[in-house]
Amino acid sequence: xxxxxxxxxxxxxxxxxxxxxxxxxxxxxxxxxxxxxxxxxxxxxxxxxxxxxxxxxxxxxxxxxxxxxxxxxxxxxxxxxxxxxxxxxxxxxxxxxxxxxxxxxxxxxxxxxxxxxxxxxxxxxxxxxxxxxxxxxxxxxxxxxxxxxxxxxxxxxxxxxxxxxxxxxxxxxxxxxxxxxxxx
Amino acid sequence: xxxxxxxxxxxxxxxxxxxxxxxxxxxxxxxxxxxxxxxxxxxxxxxxxxxxxxxxxxxxxxxxxxxxxxxxxxxxxxxxxxxxxxxxxxxxxxxxxxxxxxxxxxxxxxxxxxxxxxxxxxxxxxxxxxxxxxxxxxxxxxxx
Numbered sequence: 001x002x003x004x005x006x007x008x009x010x011x012x013x014x015x016x017x018x019x020x021x022x023x024x025x026x027x028x029x030x031x032x033x034x035x036x037x038x039x040x041x042x043x044x045x046x047x048x049x050x051x052x053x054x055x056x057x058x059x060x061x062x063x064x065x066x067x068x069x070x071x072x073x074x075x076x077x078x079x080x081x082x083x084x085x086x087x088x089x090x091x092x093x094x095x096x097x098x099x100x101x102x103x104x105x106x107x108x109x110x111x112x113x114x115x116x117x118x119x120x121x122x123x124x125x126x127x128x129x130x131x132x133x134x135x136x137x138x139x140x141x142x143x144x145x146x147x148x149x150x151x152x153x154x155x156x157x158x159x160x161x162x163x164x165x166x167x168x169x170x171x172x173x174x175x176x177x178x179x180x181x182x183x184x
Numbered sequence: 185x186x187x188x189x190x191x192x193x194x195x196x197x198x199x200x201x202x203x204x205x206x207x208x209x210x211x212x213x214x215x216x217x218x219x220x221x222x223x224x225x226x227x228x229x230x231x232x233x234x235x236x237x238x239x240x241x242x243x244x245x246x247x248x249x250x251x252x253x254x255x256x257x258x259x260x261x262x263x264x265x266x267x268x269x270x271x272x273x274x275x276x277x278x279x280x281x282x283x284x285x286x287x288x289x290x291x292x293x294x295x296x297x298x299x300x301x302x303x304x305x306x307x308x309x310x311x312x313x314x315x316x317x318x319x320x321x322x323x324x325x326x327x328x
Contacts, residue, residue, distance in 0.1 A: 024216035027223040034227065041230050049226035056222075060211055063260070067207035072200045106293055109300035116301065125301065126309050130316075133287040135259050137207075145267025150328065154280055157323060161284075161316040165309075172308045 059140045066137035067102065074100050076111065083115050083124070094124040095159065098131025105132065123170035130162035214258050221261065225268035237275040245321030248278030249314055252285030254292065262286035277325025284317035 035042035079101065082093045101108065112125050134155050142151040211218075237244050252262065266279045289310050290297065297306035 018216075020214070020216040020220075024220040024223075027220045027227075031223065031227065041227075045223075045227040045230035048230055049223050052222055052226065053219075064204065064207045064211055067210065068200060068204040071203040071206065105287075105290060106296050109297060113300040122305055125305075126312075129309065130288050130313060133259075133284050135287075138259060138263055141260065141263045141267070145263060145270065150276075150324075153327065154283065154320075154324060157280075157320045158284060161320050165312045165316045168312050169305065169309045172312075173302070173304050 056141075056144070059144045062140035063137050066139070070100050070137060071102065080111060080115070083120060084118065090121070090124045091127060094127040095131045095162065098128045098162075099134045099136050101128070101132055102135075102137070105129070121170060122173045123166040126166035126169040127162050130165055131159065133158045210258070211260070214260055217257070217261050218264055221264050221268060225272060228272055237273070237278060241275065241277040241322055241325040242318075244275040244278035245281040245318045245325065248274075248281035248321055249285040249289070249317045252282040252317070253289035253310075253314055255286055256290065256292055259287055275325060276328050277321040279321075280324040281317045281321030284320055285314060288313040288317060 031042055031045065034045070079097050082097065083090065108128075112120070112128070116122070116125060139151065142154070146154065238247070255262070262283055266283050269282075270276070270279055291310065294306050294310055297309070301309075
Protein backbone atom coordinates (compact mmCIF):
# COMPACT_ATOMS: atom_id res chain seq x y z
CA UNK A 1 0.00 0.00 0.00
CA UNK A 2 2.72 2.37 1.11
CA UNK A 3 4.90 1.38 -1.83
CA UNK A 4 1.97 2.03 -4.20
CA UNK A 5 1.60 5.55 -2.86
CA UNK A 6 5.36 6.08 -3.18
CA UNK A 7 5.25 4.77 -6.74
CA UNK A 8 2.40 7.14 -7.57
CA UNK A 9 4.29 10.04 -5.98
CA UNK A 10 7.40 9.14 -7.97
CA UNK A 11 5.40 8.94 -11.22
CA UNK A 12 3.73 12.28 -10.41
CA UNK A 13 7.13 13.88 -9.82
CA UNK A 14 8.45 12.46 -13.08
CA UNK A 15 5.43 13.81 -14.97
CA UNK A 16 5.78 17.22 -13.33
CA UNK A 17 9.50 17.44 -13.94
CA UNK A 18 9.93 15.62 -17.21
CA UNK A 19 13.03 13.81 -18.34
CA UNK A 20 14.80 17.00 -19.42
CA UNK A 21 14.50 18.54 -15.98
CA UNK A 22 15.49 15.28 -14.29
CA UNK A 23 18.63 15.15 -16.44
CA UNK A 24 19.52 18.71 -15.46
CA UNK A 25 18.89 18.07 -11.74
CA UNK A 26 21.03 14.91 -11.91
CA UNK A 27 23.98 16.88 -13.30
CA UNK A 28 23.60 19.48 -10.53
CA UNK A 29 23.54 16.66 -7.97
CA UNK A 30 26.67 15.21 -9.56
CA UNK A 31 28.37 18.59 -9.17
CA UNK A 32 27.39 18.68 -5.49
CA UNK A 33 28.80 15.18 -4.94
CA UNK A 34 32.05 16.15 -6.74
CA UNK A 35 32.24 19.37 -4.68
CA UNK A 36 32.04 17.35 -1.47
CA UNK A 37 34.83 15.04 -2.67
CA UNK A 38 37.03 17.61 -4.39
CA UNK A 39 36.18 21.31 -4.24
CA UNK A 40 38.89 22.37 -6.71
CA UNK A 41 37.58 20.19 -9.54
CA UNK A 42 33.99 21.33 -8.97
CA UNK A 43 35.06 24.99 -9.03
CA UNK A 44 37.17 24.47 -12.15
CA UNK A 45 34.24 22.74 -13.90
CA UNK A 46 31.83 25.51 -12.86
CA UNK A 47 34.21 28.18 -14.21
CA UNK A 48 34.56 26.25 -17.47
CA UNK A 49 30.77 25.89 -17.73
CA UNK A 50 30.21 29.62 -17.12
CA UNK A 51 32.82 30.60 -19.73
CA UNK A 52 31.22 28.36 -22.39
CA UNK A 53 27.71 29.48 -21.40
CA UNK A 54 28.58 33.19 -21.72
CA UNK A 55 30.15 32.54 -25.13
CA UNK A 56 27.03 30.64 -26.23
CA UNK A 57 24.47 33.31 -25.26
CA UNK A 58 24.98 35.52 -28.37
CA UNK A 59 25.02 32.36 -30.52
CA UNK A 60 21.59 31.39 -29.18
CA UNK A 61 20.26 34.92 -29.73
CA UNK A 62 21.24 34.44 -33.39
CA UNK A 63 19.47 31.06 -33.45
CA UNK A 64 16.25 32.55 -32.02
CA UNK A 65 16.31 35.41 -34.55
CA UNK A 66 16.88 33.06 -37.50
CA UNK A 67 14.10 30.73 -36.29
CA UNK A 68 11.69 33.66 -35.98
CA UNK A 69 12.59 35.02 -39.44
CA UNK A 70 12.14 31.62 -41.11
CA UNK A 71 8.85 30.91 -39.31
CA UNK A 72 7.57 34.37 -40.22
CA UNK A 73 8.20 34.06 -43.92
CA UNK A 74 7.89 30.35 -44.62
CA UNK A 75 4.82 28.48 -43.48
CA UNK A 76 3.96 24.78 -43.87
CA UNK A 77 1.28 25.77 -46.40
CA UNK A 78 3.78 27.65 -48.53
CA UNK A 79 6.10 24.63 -48.51
CA UNK A 80 3.19 22.37 -49.48
CA UNK A 81 2.43 24.63 -52.47
CA UNK A 82 6.03 24.38 -53.65
CA UNK A 83 6.04 20.61 -53.24
CA UNK A 84 3.12 20.16 -55.60
CA UNK A 85 5.05 21.61 -58.53
CA UNK A 86 5.80 19.11 -61.28
CA UNK A 87 9.01 18.30 -63.03
CA UNK A 88 12.65 18.61 -62.07
CA UNK A 89 12.03 21.70 -59.89
CA UNK A 90 10.61 19.46 -57.14
CA UNK A 91 14.12 18.20 -56.31
CA UNK A 92 15.77 21.56 -55.49
CA UNK A 93 12.54 22.53 -53.74
CA UNK A 94 12.74 19.38 -51.57
CA UNK A 95 16.36 20.13 -50.68
CA UNK A 96 15.66 23.76 -49.69
CA UNK A 97 12.45 22.76 -47.89
CA UNK A 98 14.52 20.34 -45.80
CA UNK A 99 16.86 23.14 -44.73
CA UNK A 100 14.12 25.48 -43.62
CA UNK A 101 11.65 22.99 -42.18
CA UNK A 102 11.37 23.07 -38.43
CA UNK A 103 9.78 20.96 -35.72
CA UNK A 104 10.03 17.23 -35.06
CA UNK A 105 10.23 14.90 -38.03
CA UNK A 106 7.06 12.97 -37.14
CA UNK A 107 5.04 16.17 -37.50
CA UNK A 108 5.89 16.12 -41.20
CA UNK A 109 4.88 12.49 -41.89
CA UNK A 110 1.12 13.13 -42.39
CA UNK A 111 1.81 16.01 -44.81
CA UNK A 112 4.39 13.95 -46.73
CA UNK A 113 2.00 10.98 -46.87
CA UNK A 114 -0.70 13.24 -48.32
CA UNK A 115 1.71 14.66 -50.89
CA UNK A 116 2.85 11.14 -51.76
CA UNK A 117 -0.77 10.22 -52.51
CA UNK A 118 -0.92 13.27 -54.78
CA UNK A 119 2.07 11.94 -56.71
CA UNK A 120 5.16 13.30 -54.95
CA UNK A 121 8.02 10.94 -55.76
CA UNK A 122 9.69 8.88 -53.01
CA UNK A 123 13.04 10.41 -54.04
CA UNK A 124 11.71 13.93 -53.33
CA UNK A 125 10.46 12.83 -49.90
CA UNK A 126 13.80 11.15 -49.13
CA UNK A 127 15.65 14.29 -50.30
CA UNK A 128 13.54 16.43 -48.00
CA UNK A 129 14.07 14.15 -45.00
CA UNK A 130 17.84 13.90 -45.55
CA UNK A 131 18.33 17.64 -46.02
CA UNK A 132 16.70 18.29 -42.68
CA UNK A 133 20.20 17.56 -41.34
CA UNK A 134 21.06 21.11 -42.40
CA UNK A 135 19.35 23.56 -40.11
CA UNK A 136 19.67 27.18 -41.21
CA UNK A 137 18.74 28.55 -37.76
CA UNK A 138 21.41 26.36 -36.16
CA UNK A 139 24.22 27.56 -38.43
CA UNK A 140 25.56 29.96 -35.73
CA UNK A 141 26.02 27.01 -33.31
CA UNK A 142 27.65 24.93 -36.04
CA UNK A 143 30.11 27.72 -36.85
CA UNK A 144 30.81 28.33 -33.14
CA UNK A 145 31.75 24.71 -32.51
CA UNK A 146 33.24 23.53 -35.81
CA UNK A 147 34.43 26.71 -37.49
CA UNK A 148 33.21 28.10 -40.80
CA UNK A 149 35.32 25.76 -42.98
CA UNK A 150 34.17 22.52 -41.35
CA UNK A 151 30.57 23.75 -41.11
CA UNK A 152 30.53 24.40 -44.86
CA UNK A 153 32.26 21.08 -45.60
CA UNK A 154 29.74 19.07 -43.53
CA UNK A 155 26.81 20.95 -45.12
CA UNK A 156 28.10 20.30 -48.64
CA UNK A 157 28.58 16.62 -47.82
CA UNK A 158 25.01 16.41 -46.53
CA UNK A 159 23.64 17.91 -49.75
CA UNK A 160 25.80 15.71 -51.99
CA UNK A 161 25.03 12.60 -49.92
CA UNK A 162 21.31 13.24 -50.02
CA UNK A 163 21.11 12.96 -53.82
CA UNK A 164 22.33 9.37 -54.38
CA UNK A 165 20.63 8.16 -51.21
CA UNK A 166 17.27 9.59 -52.34
CA UNK A 167 17.45 7.96 -55.76
CA UNK A 168 18.66 4.63 -54.35
CA UNK A 169 15.69 4.66 -51.95
CA UNK A 170 13.31 5.38 -54.84
CA UNK A 171 14.80 2.59 -56.95
CA UNK A 172 14.53 0.09 -54.12
CA UNK A 173 10.99 1.12 -53.19
CA UNK A 174 9.69 1.07 -56.75
CA UNK A 175 11.53 -2.12 -57.72
CA UNK A 176 10.04 -4.02 -54.82
CA UNK A 177 6.65 -2.39 -55.02
CA UNK A 178 5.88 -2.89 -58.67
CA UNK A 179 6.79 -6.52 -59.25
CA UNK A 180 6.23 -7.60 -62.79
CA UNK A 181 3.58 -10.29 -63.13
CA UNK A 182 5.01 -13.74 -63.72
CA UNK A 183 4.81 -14.96 -67.31
CA UNK A 184 2.62 -18.02 -67.85
CA UNK B 185 -8.92 55.67 -40.13
CA UNK B 186 -11.07 52.68 -39.33
CA UNK B 187 -9.94 51.45 -35.90
CA UNK B 188 -11.08 47.91 -36.72
CA UNK B 189 -8.53 47.77 -39.50
CA UNK B 190 -5.03 47.44 -38.15
CA UNK B 191 -2.22 48.83 -40.31
CA UNK B 192 -0.50 46.03 -42.25
CA UNK B 193 2.92 46.89 -40.83
CA UNK B 194 1.65 46.51 -37.28
CA UNK B 195 0.15 43.06 -37.86
CA UNK B 196 3.37 41.96 -39.54
CA UNK B 197 5.38 43.18 -36.57
CA UNK B 198 3.01 41.39 -34.22
CA UNK B 199 3.38 38.18 -36.26
CA UNK B 200 7.17 38.43 -36.14
CA UNK B 201 7.09 39.19 -32.42
CA UNK B 202 4.89 36.12 -31.82
CA UNK B 203 7.33 34.00 -33.80
CA UNK B 204 10.19 35.46 -31.80
CA UNK B 205 8.46 34.37 -28.59
CA UNK B 206 7.77 30.91 -30.06
CA UNK B 207 11.43 30.54 -31.08
CA UNK B 208 12.59 31.62 -27.63
CA UNK B 209 10.27 29.03 -26.10
CA UNK B 210 11.91 26.29 -28.22
CA UNK B 211 15.30 27.19 -26.75
CA UNK B 212 13.91 27.62 -23.21
CA UNK B 213 12.14 24.23 -23.39
CA UNK B 214 15.42 22.62 -24.40
CA UNK B 215 17.53 24.56 -21.91
CA UNK B 216 17.62 21.79 -19.24
CA UNK B 217 19.27 19.44 -21.76
CA UNK B 218 21.54 22.13 -23.19
CA UNK B 219 22.68 23.25 -19.74
CA UNK B 220 22.99 19.65 -18.54
CA UNK B 221 25.20 18.71 -21.49
CA UNK B 222 27.34 21.83 -20.96
CA UNK B 223 27.68 21.05 -17.25
CA UNK B 224 28.63 17.43 -17.92
CA UNK B 225 31.18 18.26 -20.62
CA UNK B 226 32.74 20.95 -18.39
CA UNK B 227 33.02 18.38 -15.62
CA UNK B 228 34.51 15.71 -17.89
CA UNK B 229 37.10 18.14 -19.27
CA UNK B 230 37.96 19.30 -15.74
CA UNK B 231 38.45 15.71 -14.68
CA UNK B 232 40.74 15.41 -17.71
CA UNK B 233 38.97 12.33 -19.01
CA UNK B 234 39.49 12.25 -22.74
CA UNK B 235 36.77 10.33 -24.55
CA UNK B 236 38.60 7.56 -26.33
CA UNK B 237 38.20 6.84 -30.01
CA UNK B 238 38.86 3.46 -31.55
CA UNK B 239 41.57 4.82 -33.81
CA UNK B 240 39.87 3.24 -36.80
CA UNK B 241 37.96 5.98 -38.64
CA UNK B 242 35.38 3.61 -40.12
CA UNK B 243 34.56 2.14 -36.72
CA UNK B 244 34.36 5.64 -35.19
CA UNK B 245 31.93 6.67 -37.92
CA UNK B 246 29.81 3.52 -37.45
CA UNK B 247 29.58 4.07 -33.68
CA UNK B 248 28.79 7.77 -34.13
CA UNK B 249 26.09 7.02 -36.72
CA UNK B 250 24.46 4.33 -34.57
CA UNK B 251 24.34 6.57 -31.50
CA UNK B 252 22.93 9.43 -33.58
CA UNK B 253 20.38 7.12 -35.21
CA UNK B 254 19.13 5.89 -31.87
CA UNK B 255 18.94 9.33 -30.31
CA UNK B 256 15.87 11.46 -30.60
CA UNK B 257 15.36 15.09 -29.76
CA UNK B 258 15.95 18.61 -30.91
CA UNK B 259 18.91 18.95 -33.30
CA UNK B 260 20.18 21.84 -31.14
CA UNK B 261 21.15 19.22 -28.56
CA UNK B 262 23.04 17.21 -31.18
CA UNK B 263 25.17 20.25 -32.07
CA UNK B 264 25.96 20.96 -28.41
CA UNK B 265 26.79 17.29 -27.69
CA UNK B 266 28.91 17.04 -30.85
CA UNK B 267 30.69 20.35 -30.23
CA UNK B 268 31.51 19.51 -26.64
CA UNK B 269 32.57 15.95 -27.60
CA UNK B 270 35.11 17.34 -30.08
CA UNK B 271 36.69 19.30 -27.21
CA UNK B 272 36.91 16.04 -25.26
CA UNK B 273 38.79 14.29 -28.04
CA UNK B 274 36.15 12.39 -29.99
CA UNK B 275 37.18 11.90 -33.63
CA UNK B 276 35.68 14.13 -36.29
CA UNK B 277 34.55 11.03 -38.26
CA UNK B 278 32.36 9.94 -35.35
CA UNK B 279 31.09 13.48 -34.76
CA UNK B 280 30.07 14.01 -38.39
CA UNK B 281 28.32 10.65 -38.64
CA UNK B 282 26.58 11.34 -35.31
CA UNK B 283 25.42 14.82 -36.39
CA UNK B 284 23.98 13.64 -39.69
CA UNK B 285 22.34 10.47 -38.42
CA UNK B 286 20.75 12.32 -35.45
CA UNK B 287 18.42 14.00 -37.95
CA UNK B 288 18.28 11.71 -40.98
CA UNK B 289 18.08 8.35 -39.24
CA UNK B 290 15.26 7.61 -36.85
CA UNK B 291 15.62 4.03 -35.66
CA UNK B 292 13.03 4.58 -32.94
CA UNK B 293 10.61 6.37 -35.28
CA UNK B 294 10.71 3.73 -38.05
CA UNK B 295 7.28 2.32 -37.05
CA UNK B 296 5.69 5.77 -37.32
CA UNK B 297 7.44 6.54 -40.60
CA UNK B 298 6.32 3.14 -41.93
CA UNK B 299 2.73 3.86 -40.95
CA UNK B 300 2.62 7.04 -43.02
CA UNK B 301 5.10 6.46 -45.83
CA UNK B 302 5.16 2.69 -46.16
CA UNK B 303 7.25 -0.09 -44.61
CA UNK B 304 9.64 -0.40 -47.54
CA UNK B 305 10.24 3.31 -47.78
CA UNK B 306 10.93 3.69 -44.05
CA UNK B 307 13.23 0.70 -43.89
CA UNK B 308 15.23 1.43 -47.05
CA UNK B 309 15.46 5.16 -46.30
CA UNK B 310 16.83 4.58 -42.82
CA UNK B 311 19.33 1.93 -43.96
CA UNK B 312 20.60 4.06 -46.86
CA UNK B 313 20.71 7.21 -44.71
CA UNK B 314 22.65 5.40 -41.99
CA UNK B 315 25.13 4.13 -44.59
CA UNK B 316 25.45 7.59 -46.12
CA UNK B 317 26.08 9.21 -42.72
CA UNK B 318 28.86 6.67 -42.09
CA UNK B 319 30.40 7.43 -45.52
CA UNK B 320 30.14 11.18 -44.84
CA UNK B 321 31.84 10.74 -41.47
CA UNK B 322 34.59 8.72 -43.08
CA UNK B 323 35.15 11.33 -45.82
CA UNK B 324 35.35 14.19 -43.29
CA UNK B 325 37.65 12.04 -41.13
CA UNK B 326 39.99 11.56 -44.07
CA UNK B 327 39.83 15.19 -45.24
CA UNK B 328 40.28 16.99 -41.92
